[in-house]
Amino acid sequence: MAAVVCPCGDHQALQGVDNRIDIPLTLLLRLEAATSRLEDMVPTISDPSAVSKGAASLPESGLTAPDADLRSGPASSPKLAPAPLPPAIDDFDALINGDVKTFVNMSEEIGGLVAEQSASVLRAFAAERKFLIVTTKAKKPDIQSPVYMEVLKELHTTMGVVSDIREANRTSPLFNHLSVVSEGISVLFWVANETKPVETITEMLSSAQYWGNRVVQQYKEKDQTHIQWVQTFYRIFKSLTAYVKQHYASGLTWNPQGIDPLQAIEEVNSPPQQQPPSGPTSGGGPPPPPPPPPLPKFDNPPPAPPAPNGVSAARSSTADMGAVFDEISQGESVTSKLRKVDPSSQTHKNPALRAGSSVPAPPSGPARSDSQNSRSGGGGRSPLPGRKPESMRTKRPPRKELEGNKWLVENYDGNPQEGGMLEIQASISHSILISRCNKLTIRVLGKANAISFDNCTQCSLVIDSLVSAVDVIRSPRFEMQVLGSLPTIMLDGVDGAQIYLGRGSLATEVFTSKCSGVNVNFPEGGEEGGEEGEYVERALPEQIKSVIVGGGVVSEIVEHAG
Secondary structure, eight states: OEEEEOTTSSOEEEESSOGGGHHHHHHHHHHHHHHHHHHHHGGGTTOHHHHHHHHHHGGGGTOOHHHHHHHSOSOOOOOOOOOOOOHHHHHHHHHIIIIIHHHHHHHHHHOTHHHHHHHHHHHHHHHHHHHHHHHHHBOOOOTTSHHHHHHTHHHHHHHHHHHHHHHTTTTSTTHHHHHHHHHHGGGGGGGGOSSOHHHHHHHHHHHHHHHHHHHHHHHTTTOHHHHHHHHHHHHHHHHHHHHHHHHOTTSOOOOTTOBOHHHHHHHHHSOOOOOOOOOOOTTOSOOOOOOOOOOOOOSSOOOOOOOGGGOOHHHHHHOSHHHHHHHHTTGGGGGTTSOOOOGGGOTTTOHHHHHHOOOOOOSSSOOOOHHHHHHHHHHSOOOOOOOOOGGGSOOOOOEEEEETTEEEEEOOBSOSSTTOOEEEEOOTTOEEEEESOBSOEEEEEEEESEEEEESOBSOEEEEEEESSEEEEESOOSEEEEESSOOSEEEEESOEEEEEEEOGGGTTOEEEEESOEEEEEEEETTTTTSSOTTOEEEEEOOOOEEEEEETTEEEEEEOOOOO
């Protein structure tokens, strides 16, 4: 019989008597080898360096896969699967990932403050998502209680950021864009309407459309990207209306069997609980991945491009502006290497050269002025064409059309019928845009949202009531009569205007800018005095006197005594 010695050298066994004992004997020997190795590691466990050395030496000991299984310890427990979200939250996520993300992407194409404000809009929708999750977990608190205000705090804060961007940039050329979003972001407060939340969405859409119409009017013949941007923002309201009708048609619902609202906020804001991974034992799984690289920093300027023609980086770095000033400080010697021009080639001494070196004029079109040449030569862009006179413009056909919620009226020259007027049947969600019309009388029936006049001449308007305002821009000899109520009238660049207010519109606010000859007619005696038909006419001030008093400017209206 042959003796078999185990790897530790302390045990022997006999082999060859019976093949049936070969397999158990082999397993026993391997188990003895693993036990011996573990006994050798026990005295060094108190020393961390010894443990690491022992762990590092295990792969070299020749242990096979079963030995590694003995050392690997218990397998890490699987992570807990997150609880499924309610259908209302899933659909709200689809709204955010759909129309809201599309609006953010369109805003990034415009860039600047519009992109910055759209990012705040996305955060506001995320805050409302948290609020909706809280309503599925918590009982409804008292609306007047501080708990309810705490639940709405994050939503209110993120919405305030959207409005702050508009207020801080009133002089921006994109102020109309910022106003569209600032007026429309209040749509997220539909959650506060306990009976008819869809009405809140409709009202906020009307407020946003007032400024959206200005954007459309400004860019409809310039850049269609801005028009698409406005329409993308409107689609959010449409999708939100469908969402609320499906899940909260009669108002927001809470969980009657839920937990305290403050506790629900903590659960929503806390990160998801995960099982900690089992620590690596000696010879365990692969090491954890390295940490991610640091984020790039955009505060520092980008590195300079490599120097051409093989010039070393050290040499190119020294060729800075300091070397330029050193060259200039040399005085007259700086021009010593310039080539002298022969007197026969100097144009100021040879009139014949000046006559023959003139730049020929372009084959067609008027010659450019010096200012135009300087603008086009520096940036490689041709100057903007001048505005055509009215007599040279192509006359377009009159148009009266309803596109969605917008009435478009343009290119009318006189009333459509002799002695008649153009009638528009409007509703509370309709906005009316009137442009490039002449000697036209418009009668708006019903209560509309907003009306805007642009580049019209000698036009008249008769309305019942209005939700928002009438905006008149560069439209001389304008006349208007209000039969019902109207909050605001804004006149910009209007030369000559007659405004007739009824008893229901005496609280109307009139804003004027660069206007002259504006008169307001209203019933004599205000709301209580005078009979119907007795009107008085008052002129709005045109001249303002400003003086400096105590470090500030004080302005007052100039009155002319007869």
